[in-house]
Amino acid sequence: MSTDSNRRKTIKQLLTGSAILASGTAIASFADPLSKEEQPMALKGNINHSVCRWCYNDIPLDQLCSIVKEMGLVGIDLVGPKEWDILKKHNLISTMCNGAEISLVKGWNDPQYHATLIKNYTEHIELVAKAGYTNLICFSGNRNGMDDENGLKNCVEGLKQIMSLAEKKGVIIQMELFNSKVDHKDYMCDSSAWGVELCKRLGSPNFKLLYDIYHMQINEGDIIRTIKRDHQYFGHYHTAGVPGRHEIDESQELYYPAIMKAIVETGFKQYVAQEFIPTGNDKVGSLRKAIQICDV
Secondary structure, three states, X not given: OOHHHHHHHHHHHHHHOHHHHHXXXXXXXXXXXXXXXXXXXXXXXXXXXXXXXXXXXXXXXXXXXXXXXXXXOOEEEOOOHHHHHHHHHOXXXXXXXXXXXXXXXXXOOOHHHHHHXXXXXXXXXXXXXXXXXXEEEEOOOEOOOOOHHHHHXXXXXXXXXXXXXXXXXXXXXXXXXXXXXXXXXXXXXXXXXXXXXXXXXXXXXXXXXXXXXXHXXXXXXXXXXXXXXXXXXXXXXXXXXXXXXXXXXXXXXXXXXXXXXXXXXXXXXXXXEEOOOOOOOXXXXXXXXXXXXXXX
């Protein structure tokens, strides 16, 4: 029997066998990706597809790796050093590394956290580079009464102390854009304009923005125009449906094929990661459909 056939058989066993029953999760939650579409998806190669780990926390990482590998994804987002060996076993990469941050609300805009962040990021830049990965996430932190200008100055002051190492090691530090209307009240990096200004002030090719399409649709809209205008500052993309952060199908307001075409037209060669929370029992099927929608 061929290696591919063995792999498909193994995945089917993982998704329907005793391992899932032992986890206490209904088999329906891990719908068999091979039941209807038995062959791996034939992807076009214009988008490097990934998926965010936390959206499938109820699936053990080893099983998730088998699933996404079968779909043709290149890696998984938001996996830290302790689990990189699992990714490597499946010949996948950590498309967006994490673990250096303090939290989403305590970030680079507040000097009281700089010493800790500098230490953490110095260590993680080395780890990321040694593992052969490229991207490491960071966060602005909340405003807590701080104005945008002081936040920019503080971020520049802190981040400049790690950027020379990031450049030397070939690691890209990426600050995520969040919405502050619904999900992350008071978060400072909540507009593409603020994030782009930070990129300009730092002036490093190794500092980019993680442009989260879901978050930016909520806070400012105008997604395609923004991507076309500011794409040189965007190093990574996240998806999710608006409203609700669920599937990116016809149930929500964004038309992802057009957004993905705009991204491709900018010459983007990095990663697009699905970050929606599946709503139905067929979680793997929802992911498969999202990849098909975005594979332009």
